Amino acid sequence: MSIFVPNGKAQQEQMLDVIGVGKFEDLLTPIPESVHLKGELDLPSPASELELLKEFKGFAAQNSSSNLVCFRGAGAYDHYIPSAIDNILTRSEFLTAYTPYQAEVSQGTLQSIFEYQTMIARLTGCDAANACMYDGSSAVAEAALMAIRATRKKRILVSGALNPRTIDVIHTYMGNGDFEINEVPFGTDGLIDLEAADQLAEGGVAALVLQYPNYFGSIENVQAAADLIHRHKGLLVVAADPVALGVIEAPGRLGADVVVGEGQPMGVAMSYGGPYVGFMATNARLLRKMPGRIVGRTEDRAGNTGYVLTLQTREQHIKRAKATSNICSNQALMALANVIYLTLTGETGFTEVAKQCWHKSHYLHDRLLETNGVTDVFDVPFCREFVVNLPVSAEDTASAMKEKGYLAGLPMPCLGDGAMMLTATEKRTREEIDGFVEALDQYIRGAV
Amino acid sequence: MEKTIFQYSSPGRIGVALPVLDVPETAIPEQFRRKEFIGLPEVTEGQAMRHFVRLSTMNFSIEQGFYPLGSCTMKYNPRLHEFLARIDGLAAVHPLSDDSTVQGTLEIMYKLGELLCEITGFKATTLQPAAGAQGEFAGLMLIKKWQDERGQGHRNEVLMPDSAHGTNPATSTLAGLKVISVKSDKHGRVDVEDLRSKAGENTCAFMLTNPNTLGIFESSIEEITKIIHDAGGLNYMDGANMNALLGIVRPGDMGFDVCHLNLHKTFSTPHGGGGPGSGAVCCTELLRQFLPASTVEKTEEGYKLRDRMGKSIGRLLAFHGNVGVLYRAYAYIRTLGPKGLREVSEVALINANYMKARLKPYYEVPNDDGPCMHEFVASGAEMAKKGVKTLDIAKRLLDYGFHAPTIYFPQIVKEALMIEPTETESLESIDAFIDAMIAIAEEVDEKPHLVTDAPVNTPVLRLDEVKAVKDLCLVEPVEHEE
Numbered sequence: 001m002s003i004f005v006p007n008g009k010a011q012q013e014q015m016l017d018v019i020g021v022g023k024f025e026d027l028l029t030p031i032p033e034s035v036h037l038k039g040e041l042d043l044p045s046p047a048s049e050l051e052l053l054k055e056f057k058g059f060a061a062q063n064s065s066s067n068l069v070c071f072r073g074a075g076a077y078d079h080y081i082p083s084a085i086d087n088i089l090t091r092s093e094f095l096t097a098y099t100p101y102q103a104e105v106s107q108g109t110l111q112s113i114f115e116y117q118t119m120i121a122r123l124t125g126c127d128a129a130n131a132c133m134y135d136g137s138s139a140v141a142e143a144a145l146m147a148i149r150a151t152r153k154k155r156i157l158v159s160g161a162l163n164p165r166t167i168d169v170i171h172t173y174m175g176n177g178d179f180e181i182n183e184v185p186f187g188t189d190g191l192i193d194l195e196a197a198d199q200l201a202e203g204g205v206a207a208l209v210l211q212y213p214n215y216f217g218s219i220e221n222v223q224a225a226a227d228l229i230h231r232h233k234g235l236l237v238v239a240a241d242p243v244a245l246g247v248i249e250a251p252g253r254l255g256a257d258v259v260v261g262e263g264q265p266m267g268v269a270m271s272y273g274g275p276y277v278g279f280m281a282t283n284a285r286l287l288r289k290m291p292g293r294i295v296g297r298t299e300d301r302a303g304n305t306g307y308v309l310t311l312q313t314r315e316q317h318i319k320r321a322k323a324t325s326n327i328c329s330n331q332a333l334m335a336l337a338n339v340i341y342l343t344l345t346g347e348t349g350f351t352e353v354a355k356q357c358w359h360k361s362h363y364l365h366d367r368l369l370e371t372n373g374v375t376d377v378f379d380v381p382f383c384r385e386f387v388v389n390l391p392v393s394a395e396d397t398a399s400a401m402k403e404k405g406y407l408a409g410l411p412m413p414c415l416g417d418g419a420m421m422l423t424a425t426e427k428r429t430r431e432e433i434d435g436f437v438e439a440l441d442q443y444i445r446g447a448v
Numbered sequence: 449m450e451k452t453i454f455q456y457s458s459p460g461r462i463g464v465a466l467p468v469l470d471v472p473e474t475a476i477p478e479q480f481r482r483k484e485f486i487g488l489p490e491v492t493e494g495q496a497m498r499h500f501v502r503l504s505t506m507n508f509s510i511e512q513g514f515y516p517l518g519s520c521t522m523k524y525n526p527r528l529h530e531f532l533a534r535i536d537g538l539a540a541v542h543p544l545s546d547d548s549t550v551q552g553t554l555e556i557m558y559k560l561g562e563l564l565c566e567i568t569g570f571k572a573t574t575l576q577p578a579a580g581a582q583g584e585f586a587g588l589m590l591i592k593k594w595q596d597e598r599g600q601g602h603r604n605e606v607l608m609p610d611s612a613h614g615t616n617p618a619t620s621t622l623a624g625l626k627v628i629s630v631k632s633d634k635h636g637r638v639d640v641e642d643l644r645s646k647a648g649e650n651t652c653a654f655m656l657t658n659p660n661t662l663g664i665f666e667s668s669i670e671e672i673t674k675i676i677h678d679a680g681g682l683n684y685m686d687g688a689n690m691n692a693l694l695g696i697v698r699p700g701d702m703g704f705d706v707c708h709l710n711l712h713k714t715f716s717t718p719h720g721g722g723g724p725g726s727g728a729v730c731c732t733e734l735l736r737q738f739l740p741a742s743t744v745e746k747t748e749e750g751y752k753l754r755d756r757m758g759k760s761i762g763r764l765l766a767f768h769g770n771v772g773v774l775y776r777a778y779a780y781i782r783t784l785g786p787k788g789l790r791e792v793s794e795v796a797l798i799n800a801n802y803m804k805a806r807l808k809p810y811y812e813v814p815n816d817d818g819p820c821m822h823e824f825v826a827s828g829a830e831m832a833k834k835g836v837k838t839l840d841i842a843k844r845l846l847d848y849g850f851h852a853p854t855i856y857f858p859q860i861v862k863e864a865l866m867i868e869p870t871e872t873e874s875l876e877s878i879d880a881f882i883d884a885m886i887a888i889a890e891e892v893d894e895k896p897h898l899v900t901d902a903p904v905n906t907p908v909l910r911l912d913e914v915k916a917v918k919d920l921c922l923v924e925p926v927e928h929e930e
Contacts, residue, residue: 002788004524004716005795006874012795015802015875019819027797027819028696030665035702041695042566046785049528056779060537062552065545075766076543082464084493086534089720092511093504096525099722101517101854103913104906105846107450108507109721112500115453118923122487128922131722134578137766145622165766168741172762175589176624219480248480262766271533272553273543273767274578275724287922293722298916300909304449310916316581316618317857321627326618329579329712331770333720340500343453344463346490352466355476362474381477402546410544430470 002046068407069432071364073385073423074215075136075163076273077243077265079353080427085267085340089333099293099329103308104300109332110307113295116339123245123342124259125252126281131293132335133327136262137166139278140209140239141173142291142325143258146282147207147235149324150289154179155205157197157234161186161214164414166239170209184208190218190378190387194228201232207258209237212251213244216421217361217385218378226255235286242266242279244383246354258282267341268334277334288314291325356426357384360433364424367437372444377415390418390440392447397440404439449908450502454924457489463496487926506907507721508851514877516803518823518854518866519613519661521691521713526783529717529776538775543767547752553771554751558744560728560778567781567789568687568707569700570730574739576769580688583708583727584619584655586740589761590706590731591653591682592623593738597759600680603652607676609638611661611858613686625652632860636662636815636825644675651681658702659689659821661858663800663866673703682706682735690714691870692797692822695790699730706731715777726773742768795871796822799878803869806882810889814861823868825861826853836892836899838863843910844891844902848884 001008007015012024021027028036047055060066070078089095093108100106100113113131120129133139144156156174158167160183167183174181182205184197192210201208208229213219226236235257243265245251251259263277264270282290288311296310316323345353365386368374373391390397394411397420401408409422424433491499508515515522533539541550561573577583588606595603606620607628617627628646631639637660647654654676659665666672673683685699685707691714693699699707711717712725719725731739741763745752753768784792797819804813804824811826828838842852842865854866869878891898903910 002784002791004526004784005791005871007795007799007871011875012798015798019798019801019805021801021819024794024798027801030667030818030821031697032667032670034670035697037696037698037701041786041789043563043786043789044782046788047782049783052528052532052779052782055782056532056535056538056775059552059556060535062555063537063541063550065542065549066537066540068545068549070542072542072544074544078540078542080466082493084463084497087497088500088504090530091501091504093507093509094721095530095718096510097507097721098515098517098520098522098719098851102508102842102846102852103911104843104903104908105506105508105851106721107907108503108505111450111452111503111506114922115924118452118454119488121923122926134582135765135767138578138582138764163766165763168757168763169766172589172740172764173622175762176592176622178624245482246486247476247482249482250486253483269534269539269772270542271539272541272545272550272771273769274765275770275772276765276767277724294922296916297921298912298919300911302909304908306449306908306911308911308913308916310913310920310922315614317614319618320614321617321621323614323618323621326581326585326615326622327579328581328615329710329719329723329725331578331720331724332722333718334724336721339453340496342488343491343496343499344493345466345488346457346462347486347488348460348490349462349464349466350486350488356466356469358476359469359473360471363471366474381480383480398546402549407542407545407549426466429467433471 068405070407071409071422071424071436072407074410074421075262076270077425078270078427079265079425081267082344084344085337088340089337094336100309107306110295112336112339114297114307116335117295119339119342120279121281123242124281125250126259127284128287129279129281130290131295132330133278133280133292134331135276135278137169139260139280140166141170143237143260143280144170144207144209146258146289146291147237150286151206151234153204153206157182157184157200157205157208159184159192159210161190161192161216162211163215189380190216191380192220194224198228201229201234205232205234207235207237211239213241213383216378216387217382218380219248219383222251222254222256241384243354243357246351247358248383257286263338267337275331275334277331277338292327292330353426360424360428364422364433371437371441377419385421385423387412387415387419387421389416390420392444393417394420397443400443401439406436452924453489453499456491456495456499459490461490461492463491463493513849514873514881515851516853516867516869517851518868519688521868521870523716523870524872525716525718529779532779533772533775551750554744554753556778557774558746558751560774563781564709564728564730568730569698571733572736572739573728573730574743575728575774576740576742576764577727577729578765578770579723579725580708580710580727581615581619582764583729584615585622586729586764587684587706587708588619588623588653590735590738593761594735595652603650605650606653606655607646607651608655611860613657613661613688616655616686635817636664637666638672640668640671643672647675647679651679653682653684655684655686657686657689659692662815662825663820663823665821669702692793694793695786696793706735711773711777716780717773717776724770724773726770740764792871799869799873800824803867803878803882807885810886823866826865827861828863828865831892832863834892836896838865840899840902841888844888844899845884846903847905850881850884
């Protein structure tokens with residue numbers, strides 16, 4: 001009898017008796033004998049808690065990456081996570097509840113999602129947000145599909161300065177053969193080529209999808225892109241970094257129709273890529289086209305305020321083949337991490353995190369440019385992330401930095417052998433940045 | 449009732465202390481600068497804790513009581529797993545780390561894939577899908593790609609029973625495939641003749657939950673999967689009900705070609721109030737080449753992440769899946785071993801059949817045709833005739849301190865109550881639930897207002913969903929500050 005099963009032989013016999021069968025096997029009569037598994041599964045024998053703990057500590061010890069000082073971003077960021085967050089996330093009532101189908105016993109989950117929706121809407125400058133998506137990339141793909149539903153056009157424009165992984169996800173989500181995806185090139189400044197977008201938009205498109213700040217950290221002109229795509233009767237979908245929005249203008253205030261993004265930087269562990277959480281916000285005109293769950297405020301029979309899942313006629317369990325999306329389970333606990341993070345940091349703290357990321361990435365950038373042979377790849381204002389050209393192979397440099405205890409920036413072979421994209425979050429100290437730049441400088445001197 | 453967090457806010461309060469900036473400042477150009485306040489609350493850590501702890505007390509959870517939510521497999525979630533997934537060496541790892549620096553995580557992912565293949569009888573796995581619905585999408589796209597590759601790209605129909613989960617048809621639409629609904633017979637199983645008449649040269653795939661959404665095993669499964677194969681289609685198993693089959697039957701041995709597993713159901717990772725889950729997909733050798741990017745291979749130089757597109761159907765998420773969830777599922781399988789996993793399903797079946805037997809005198813069980821598997825569907829149709837709906841019964845159960853079963857699904861059963869006890873409930877808690885159900889059945893006859901007025905012992909009374917739609921309020925209105 002395993003530690004998870006309270007009904008042992010005595011209870012099982014008693015229950016079989018009530019059922020009216022003599023033995024467990026009698027319950028298997030609906031299963032044809034021919035498909036029964038012969039013998040038992042070939043799995044390792046059971047491990048005790050102590051053994052499992054040792055095994056996992058062994059796995060953790062093999063992950064030397066966790067000890068590296070991180071200057072890598074490209075969609076996942078090393079931010080400080082306040083300890084209070086996990087205290088709340090591991091509370092039984094949040095951790096081990098299902099989707100809030102029975103609203104009267106799910107007010108904790110529902111109200112926290114309502115507060116999450118509010119914070120995301122405010123952060124992005126939009127009217128409303130949904131209860132979350134799987135991750136930032138699938139949120140972008142869902143936003144593109146949403147634009148297609150809203151405009152009844154089947155073509156979208158995608159910025160070439162979008163995270164290439166996100167472009168992959170868009171292609172996968174829209175890979176059923178019904179849709180056309182055109183990529184808009186970026187110019188030598190690393191910004192989307194708006195003239196090219198204008199030409200590509202001829203004939204009508206559902207949306208232009210761009211990233212802000214873009215994949216390379218360059219700050220796109222969202223207002224100009226919005227004006228352009230609106231002239232063509234399309235929608236502007238902006239994939240935004242939430243921390244950047246603490247310092248740069250909210251896309252919703254610059255004409256974006258749908259704002260999506262990755263919530264990992266707001267209190268969620270990097271955890272080798274997941275679980276993360278995508279956010280999605282939009283304006284009042286489009287909110288009924290949104291996929292996913294949405295929480296609304298209402299009243300109970302006595303007139304007390306309460307919260308429920310609402311606008312459910314958009315969803316798969318009711319609309320089936322005609323639903324706005326197939327999404328059911330989302331990443332609710334990670335959205336809860338977001339709302340606690342935004343609460344603990346608050347207006348002052350969140351803005352401070354955003355400012356420190358701005359200042360530290362600029363400090364890192366400026367120090368690197370003082371290093372022999374390091375140059376800018378794009379000469380435009382950046383936020384969060386930037387690309388430099390090293391006089392040596394970026395791949396080799398990253399390997400060498402690993403030995404020195406650093407997770408260097410991401411090599412960007414599409415921009416040249418020496419191209420590397422770097423970031424510094426609020427977690428990096430001046431000492432760490434200086435140490436990294438020094439180690440890099442030494443490596444370059446040795447290699448050139 | 450708890451105020452919203454915004455109502456606790458006062459300028460200048462903060463809940464976390466940040467280090468003082470230790471590098472020179474760089475001006476943020478005016479044209480890019482955010483012009484207005486965000487509108488985030490300003491509270492101390494103590495105020496935040498009190499708010500979220502108060503909110504938590506308004507939730508029901510598996511650690512508080514019985515949660516017989518059919519099709520959702522609400523079983524106990526081991527606490528050890530929460531600790532394991534949070535070990536720094538596992539949690540603080542960047543997803544674009546060099547393979548040599550994440551060997552521990554890659555080993556877990558590789559081994560989990562192997563374990564899931566053994567459990568399902570398949571040869572290859574992707575751990576990327578974030579949830580069951582995304583797993584379904586991956587699975588259908590695998591089949592579609594295979595059809596394309598062999599020159600059968602015209603096949604655009606997915607067959608599925610009328611009792612299918614809503615995600616099945618929604619996923620088919622996303623995959624660009626047309627849904628062909630197959631009738632259920634009088635016992636709730638696939639009507640084999642109807643299936644035969646609908647399978648043909650346009651059949652791309654067949655999607656089936658087995659045991660089906662009525663909790664009944666599809667006894668003709670071999671004939672069903674053969675009909676589809678003979679028509680040139682492949683069989684997809686929705687693994688939502690895999691908790692019934694561990695160590696007893698494997699999808700790969702029933703003629704299925706691909707299935708997804710809900711790691712957050714069968715493999716006991718906590719549902720977190722709606723996620724994160726994980727919809728790992730297992731498939732035959734035939735489909736391996738099309739699996740999404742991000743699979744782990746074992747080589748002589750160690751474990752490698754194969755993170756490229758090739759012939760793959762593509763990428764479902766930016767990175768490699770809900771890795772933190774994978775750690776928990778791996779730990780679960782390791783804790784139980786082969787005998788323990790089979791015991792899970794055996795006891796899940798005994799518990800469900802026991803509940804069915806005890807409740808049947810009080811609640812109609814349509815489609816009852818011998819033993820059920822891990823769940824069963826009762827009907828409140830008789831009570832509805834007396835003016836008490838299934839929704840009322842569900843709400844009344846909340847008053848008795850239980851979570852309600854899944855209601856109004858599957859849609860082929862009137863006033864459906866889908867009940868799944870799982871293996872982690874004791875006979876005592878199951879009996880207590882049954883007693884409550886019997887008491888409610890009596891209330892329906894004697895004091896129906898107790899049921900229609902329910903719930904009354906919950907943090908709020910019954911909520912007005914119509915008003916929520918009519919007077920739509922999705923965000924806290926901004927106060928008229930300044």
